[in-house]
Amino acid sequence: MCGQILGPGYLSGIGLTIAGVFGRIAGREAAALAGPAVLTAQRPALADRIAPSAPPPEDPLANARRTMNLCNTCGFCSGLCDVFPAAQLRQGLRDGDLRHLAHLCHDCRSCHADCQYTLPHELAINVPAALAEVRAQDYAGPLPRQAAGPRSAVWLFLFCLFAPVLGTLLLVPPQVLFAPQAGAGAFYRVIPHPVMAAGAALAFAGAGMVLAVRVWRHWRRSGGPATRHSPATLFRALTDAATLRNLGHGAPGCEDRQGRVSPIRRRAHHLAAYGFGLTFLATLAGAWLHSRGQVAPYPVGSLPVLLGAIGGLAMLAGLALLERRSRSADQAPASARMLAEDRFARAQLAVVAGSGLLLLALRETPVMGLMLALHLGSVLGFALLLPFGKLSHGGWRFAALLRHAGERAARRPRPGQADKSDAPGE
Numbered sequence: 563m564c565g566q567i568l569g570p571g572y573l574s575g576i577g578l579t580i581a582g583v584f585g586r587i588a589g590r591e592a593a594a595l596a597g598p599a600v601l602t603a604q605r606p607a608l609a610d611r612i613a614p615s616a617p618p619p620e621d622p623l624a625n626a627r628r629t630m631n632l633c634n635t636c637g638f639c640s641g642l643c644d645v646f647p648a649a650q651l652r653q654g655l656r657d658g659d660l661r662h663l664a665h666l667c668h669d670c671r672s673c674h675a676d677c678q679y680t681l682p683h684e685l686a687i688n689v690p691a692a693l694a695e696v697r698a699q700d701y702a703g704p705l706p707r708q709a710a711g712p713r714s715a716v717w718l719f720l721f722c723l724f725a726p727v728l729g730t731l732l733l734v735p736p737q738v739l740f741a742p743q744a745g746a747g748a749f750y751r752v753i754p755h756p757v758m759a760a761g762a763a764l765a766f767a768g769a770g771m772v773l774a775v776r777v778w779r780h781w782r783r784s785g786g787p788a789t790r791h792s793p794a795t796l797f798r799a800l801t802d803a804a805t806l807r808n809l810g811h812g813a814p815g816c817e818d819r820q821g822r823v824s825p826i827r828r829r830a831h832h833l834a835a836y837g838f839g840l841t842f843l844a845t846l847a848g849a850w851l852h853s854r855g856q857v858a859p860y861p862v863g864s865l866p867v868l869l870g871a872i873g874g875l876a877m878l879a880g881l882a883l884l885e886r887r888s889r890s891a892d893q894a895p896a897s898a899r900m901l902a903e904d905r906f907a908r909a910q911l912a913v914v915a916g917s918g919l920l921l922l923a924l925r926e927t928p929v930m931g932l933m934l935a936l937h938l939g940s941v942l943g944f945a946l947l948l949p950f951g952k953l954s955h956g957g958w959r960f961a962a963l964l965r966h967a968g969e970r971a972a973r974r975p976r977p978g979q980a981d982k983s984d985a986p987g988e
Contacts, residue, residue, distance in 0.1 A: 722943030789968030833880025840873025
């Protein structure tokens with residue numbers, strides 16, 4: 563009865579507390595029996611007592627396995643999010659299990675604030691950082707270590723950003739490039755529509771295929787408990803992804819600094835993500851109008867322009883809030899590698915959104931051609947880097963949420979199954 567009310571984590575914490583009290587009493591009795599020499603012995607310095615006995619393993623999977631094994635033993639954080647109940651179902655913690663847990667983690671960091679084994683404890687548990695390192699390793703995938711870091715990605719993004727600008731300067735006559743353009747087809751007088759359409763289709767189709775294959779291989783390797791999938795589990799995973807339930811949906815929010823709890827991260831993420839969704843819908847609306855014979859650029863009051871403008875502004879607002887929250891949050895549970903990945907991902911999205919809004923504002927001025935090339939370059943860089951960076955986390959996380967929903971469904975009895983099992987045998 564107590565276990566159902568308090569949960570296994572709190573019962574484990576109570577048990578550890580009682581064990582610690584009796585252990586201290588037993589230690590004092592043993593010291594008294596050993597004599598005064600033990601009682602007067604010099605205790606080690608504080609720095610020696612709080613230093614970890616051994617540094618965490620450099621291998622992200624080994625460190626995550628060490629961390630989650632200790633979490634499974636403790637169980638105190640089992641009610642915080644989906645990660646800890648899922649870990650308790652995976653006693654072996656194979657590499658696929660750890661990767662699943664890493665992508666199921668939303669980096670809320672509340673567990674770090676609640677954990678009694680973080681530094682200065684000698685176990686030095688840091689669940690958010692350990693799982694973030696595994697995610698970063700998965701994002702990079704087969705890329706060499708020198709090419710997998712944010713620095714290489716920055717150079718590639720800058721090349722994609724400015725190469726179309728340079729190509730436009732070299733290939734488009736100045737009297738066309740710098741002439742104020744207005745009316746239907748103004749964009750295509752600078753960069754032909756077949757070039758735009760073919761470049762975007764090849765970049766996004768290739769990136770989407772690579773990401774889909776990588777997520778599918780991750781799904782096959784994840785393993786774990788039995789799953790039972792249905793439209794209901796798909797709806798549950800979509801709902802969890804859309805509402806960011808593991809970032810405090812329906813609760814006060816995530817730990818920020820010095821015990822403060824705030825929903826700002828979830829709200830900022832919603833602004834950025836749904837703003838990006840609106841810009842995608844703007845692209846689809848523009849393609850639909852183009853198929854009906856209406857050629858871009860479209861009027862300010864048209865659906866593509868309204869969706870794109872609102873989405874771009876929402877993206878910039880959400881990204882600014884995420885950056886502010888990242889700089890003010892407690893850095894102890896953070897992974898330095900993932901912090902760099904996060905910052906670069908926000909910069910990418912900000913350049914895409916900002917260049918699109920500038921193109922809208924300057925589309926009837928002499929700099930429209932250069933702004934068009936710059937915006938297309940930012941979209942190209944976004945697409946090429948999508949399968950191997952933080953911006954791919956949506957696919958990985960949805961796969962983890964879908965598997966977790968299937969595992970939960972498999973643990974529930976089917977309708978009528980309990981009645982059949984209770985029926986007397988013949």
